[in-house]
Amino acid sequence: MNKALKIVVVAGLIVSVAAIMLLKQRGKGTDAVQGLSTPAVAAAPTTSGLPRLVDLGADKCVPCKMMAPILEELKEQYKGRLDVAFLDVWKNPNVSKQYGIQVIPTQIFYDAAGKERFRHEGFFSKDDILAKWKELGVDLSSDAPQTPAFEQLAPAKPDERPKESICYLCDGDIKSKTLVTIQTDKGPVRLCSPHCYSIMYSCLTEDKTGFEKKVTVTDWATGRPVTLSEAAFLYGEDEATGKPWIKAFGGRDAAVAERTAGGGSVLALDALQRKEFSNRCGFCDRACYPQDAAEVIVEGGVHTWGCCSHCALGVAARTGKNIEVREKDRLTKQQIVVRTLDGKVASLEPSTAVAWFGQRQKPDGTWASAGCFHQGFFTSADNLKKWVEQNPYETGRLISISQALADKMKLSPEQIQKACKIGECAPK
Ligand SMILES: [Zn+2]
Ligand SMILES: [Zn+2]
Numbered sequence: 001m002n003k004a005l006k007i008v009v010v011a012g013l014i015v016s017v018a019a020i021m022l023l024k025q026r027g028k029g030t031d032a033v034q035g036l037s038t039p040a041v042a043a044a045p046t047t048s049g050l051p052r053l054v055d056l057g058a059d060k061c062v063p064c065k066m067m068a069p070i071l072e073e074l075k076e077q078y079k080g081r082l083d084v085a086f087l088d089v090w091k092n093p094n095v096s097k098q099y100g101i102q103v104i105p106t107q108i109f110y111d112a113a114g115k116e117r118f119r120h121e122g123f124f125s126k127d128d129i130l131a132k133w134k135e136l137g138v139d140l141s142s143d144a145p146q147t148p149a150f151e152q153l154a155p156a157k158p159d160e161r162p163k164e165s166i167c168y169l170c171d172g173d174i175k176s177k178t179l180v181t182i183q184t185d186k187g188p189v190r191l192c193s194p195h196c197y198s199i200m201y202s203c204l205t206e207d208k209t210g211f212e213k214k215v216t217v218t219d220w221a222t223g224r225p226v227t228l229s230e231a232a233f234l235y236g237e238d239e240a241t242g243k244p245w246i247k248a249f250g251g252r253d254a255a256v257a258e259r260t261a262g263g264g265s266v267l268a269l270d271a272l273q274r275k276e277f278s279n280r281c282g283f284c285d286r287a288c289y290p291q292d293a294a295e296v297i298v299e300g301g302v303h304t305w306g307c308c309s310h311c312a313l314g315v316a317a318r319t320g321k322n323i324e325v326r327e328k329d330r331l332t333k334q335q336i337v338v339r340t341l342d343g344k345v346a347s348l349e350p351s352t353a354v355a356w357f358g359q360r361q362k363p364d365g366t367w368a369s370a371g372c373f374h375q376g377f378f379t380s381a382d383n384l385k386k387w388v389e390q391n392p393y394e395t396g397r398l399i400s401i402s403q404a405l406a407d408k409m410k411l412s413p414e415q416i417q418k419a420c421k422i423g424e425c426a427p428k
Contacts, residue, residue: 051112051138052083053129057105058090063123064105066339069347070126076351078140082133111138114354125262125344129401149398156392160176167192169200169425170373171393176247183214193399194246195289198276199307201322202287217248220258226250233272236264244293246272281307283314283408284419286372294327294377307356308372311419313401314408316340318416330356330376331387338401343409345402352380355404356388358396370396377401 026238055071057064068086075084089096089104099108103121109132111117117136124132133140159166165174170188175200180191191197201211215228226248234247234256247264249255255266267275277287282296282304293305294312299322306312312325325338337349358374359367369375374394378384381398388394399407 011088022287031236038288045420046216050081050083051133051140052085052114054085054087054097054099054108054109054110055105056087056089056095056101056108060090061104063341066123066341066346067105067107069349069351070124070129073126073351074129081140109133109136109138111136123341125213125341125346127344127406150381151397152387152388152395155395157391166190167196169196172196172373177218177220178246179218180228181216181225183216194248194272195244195276195287198273198287200279202277203285214313219247219250219254220247221254222252229269231269233267233269234258234262234264235272235275236262237266241291242276243289243298279305279348281305281311281372282373283311283318283416294325297324297326308375309377310357310369310375310404310408311372313338313340313405314411314416314419316343316405317408317411318419322346327377329353329379329383331378331383332389333377336377337378338405340405343405350379350399354378354381354384355399355401356384356394356396357399357404357407358394360395370394 017336044211048428053071053074055064055067055312057067059065071084071086074082078084087095087099089101096104099106101119105121105123107120107124107129108116109118109120117138118132120132126165130140133245161173166172167174168191170192174190174191174192178193180194180197182191182197191200196274197215197217201208204211212229216225217228217231218224219226219231220234229395231248231250232252234249234255236245237243238245245264247255247258249258252266258264259266279288279290279293280286281288281293282285282298283306286307288305288307290305294309294314296304296306296315298315298319304315306315308326308329309325309327312323315325316323322339322341324340325336327336327338328334328337335349336353338345339345339351354377356374356378358376359371360370362368374396376384378387384398
């Protein structure tokens with residue numbers, strides 16, 4: 001009866017299906033894999049009269065560790081309606097036999113009467129767990145604290161800024177010293193800065209030959225327009241944040257004179273563009289500054305950026321890999337960390353974090369994304385609401401970060417291929 005359990009890793013950690021470990025039973029002299037058909041020993045699962053979720057795992061197995069924050073959340077969120085228990089099978093070797101499991105983690109679902117209704121092997125996301133309870137007819141939702149509903153479908157105050165003072169790309173105010181203008185068939189398109197121009201240029205789908213000739217920048221010294229290809233640039237970085245700044249000049253001499261006063265490096269257009277295009281969004285390929293972007297670490301350790309929080313989640317869809325997103329609350333700059341597993345949110349820090357899905361109503365009445373400048377994560381719904389109050393032109397809705405990820409995961413490969421490459425950012 002005193003059979004020691006030996007644990008053998010059979011699956012690579014976190015492959016497409018969650019990593020799974022097989023519990024192997026050591027027989028007398030020979031190793032024999034415990035048959036999958038071995039009936040589970042009926043464990044007395046509940047004394048509370050509540051439905052009960054038992055997760056069997058170990059504190060050092062990767063998918064088990066990813067279950068831990070989910071169990072904590074369920075415990076907290078469904079207090080009084082669901083019992084949640086974690087049992088460590090490595091520390092308590094009898095447990096795996098008692099529950100008849102072969103794999104960790106395994107989750108066992110018991111109804112309020114103590115009857116086992118379902119068991120699942122491997123990582124199981126919070127959404128999937130909740131969906132399974134629903135499918136089993138166990139209602140946990142009654143007066144459950146849902147993601148608080150919040151939306152702002154019309155701007156809190158009308159945007160009365162003259163159209164020519166609004167950046168075509170970011171909707172920010174255009175300052176006369178950094179204005180960039182692009183001539184199009186339908187008239188001039190105005191951007192707030194050389195950086196907004198770089199962003200737009202990086203996602204143009206049309207033939208870019210000779211495009212620079214249609215573009216003028218503003219001479220920082222005189223305020224006069226200068227053809228982009230003839231401009232010289234002074235490029236510097238903010239001392240505290242390292243975020244680049246760019247001043248354009250009609251000629252190199254003027255740039256050198258300003259450098260004497262304010263520092264920076266004088267760059268020709270080619271050199272400036274190499275800097276501007278060196279960091280790109282891992283989802284939509286836009287040029288971005290790390291200081292404005294969400295950091296994304298793809299499974300295996302590859303670092304990239306999301307030009308916005310939603311694009312950052314999109315890297316999971318684009319690469320088909322698990323990712324970690326480190327983004328800042330748009331109001332408080334506090335850090336938010338999202339880890340994904342198999343296209344689902346595996347952990348969220350803080351667990352109260354939510355997403356703002358900036359949307360605009362199209363003339364036909366349907367709602368479309370308002371673009372990358374209008375998306376964001378917040379550590380709480382309250383922070384999000386405060387930010388919306390401070391940004392009265394924003395329209396959109398609060399969604400869960402799981403929903404934001406699901407919106408990206410459901411994109412077809414063709415849609416991902418075209419992400420922000422559909423020409424919608426081109427000047428028109
Ligand atoms: Zn702009
Ligand atoms: Zn992007």
